[in-house]
Amino acid sequence: MSYALTGLEGKVAVVTGAGRMRSIGRSIAVELARAGCDVVITGSGRSPDAFPADEKQAGWRDIESVAEEIRALGRRALPVVSNVADPDAVAALADTVVREFGRVDFVINNAGAARAGDRVPVVDVDPAAWRKVIDVNLNGSFYMSQVFGRQLIAQGEGGTIINISSVGGKLMAPNTAAYAASKAGLHALTAAMAGEVGRYGIRVNAICPGIVSTSRLDDLSSEQWDAIINTYVPLKRAGAPAEIGSMVVYLCSTQGAWISGQLYSVDGGQVAGR
Structure with a gap:
């Protein structure tokens, strides 16, 4: 007899930042569809000129390609170009x-700012780069949580909000102040909101991925990443995007129904005990 997660069939999930081919957002959207959800996916409307080489070679079409994957699994998909940093x-x-x-039943705040000059000492960070990271990573999750939280309360049937954070928000390493501050702020948003909306049967959690094999790792060579992984990750490998997606599915399921206000590291053991 197999063990199956329940409470997912026919539910409606919204996943932000789900348009990249090698990404956590795409995998979250596909895994939720595989579990029985209809999925709304957002992207920023990237120009194809800015796609990585492998996306161009594959004829990738951003959120439209992800929508096709979801429909191939027999679920409804709605791709929407949207900017989470804009409350309107x-x-x-x-x-x-x-x-x-x-x-709506499940809201997954996954959209994140690309690395763009913010990984430098605090005394050298361009304020515009700082604002960009905070606007997307923290303010965007706040706007999504507020607007969709109101909808979940109005529906009166509970629901789940999951913020995709990072172990960076726990490590708070040098040269990552903007990113770490945005993610640590996201942890505070998660914990505070969980205490506020629990009475409505709404659960709020954060997932903190470690080093995951996505296009965000393209800024360093594979040899550099291998050295980092071998030094800091006890399981000695990068995570697969689907491993983050499966954690999202569990937290949305009936089996995860007594979990709220938590900050789960999914990182191969990199950040142990917290």
């Missing part, structure tokens, strides 16, 4: 979701 755009996204699907 987030409100419009929520209106679209409710209009098209009638409800």
Whole structure:
């Protein structure tokens, strides 16, 4: 007899930042669809000119390609270009979701700012780079949580919000101040909101991935990443995006129904005990 997660069939999930081919967001969206959810996926509307070489070679079409994968699994998909850092755009996204699907059940705040000059000492960070990271990683998750949280409360049937954070928000390493601050702030948002909306049956958690094999690792050579992994990751490998997706599925399931306010590291043992 197999053991199956339940409470996912026919639910409506929203996943932000899900357009890249080698990404956590894409895997979250696909794993939720595989578990029985209909999925709304957002992306920033990247120009194909900016796609990595492997996306161009594959004929990748950002969120449209992910939507096709979801439909191939027999679930409904709605791709929407949206900017989570714009509160008006987030409100419009929520209106679209409710209009098209009638409800929302799971909200996955995955959209993240690309590395762009922010990985330097605090005394050298360009304030514009700082604002960009905070606007997308923290403010965007706040806008999404506020707008969709109100919708979940109004529906009166519970729901789940999951913030995709990072072990960087726990490690707070030198030269990562903007990123670490955005993720540590996301931990505070997660914990505070969990205490506020629990009475409505709404659960709020954060997942903190470690080193995961995505296009975000392309800024260093594979040899550099191998050295980092061998030094810091006890399991001696990078994570697969689907391993983050499966954790999302569990936290959305009935089997995860008594979990809220937690900051789960999914990192091969890199950050032990916290």
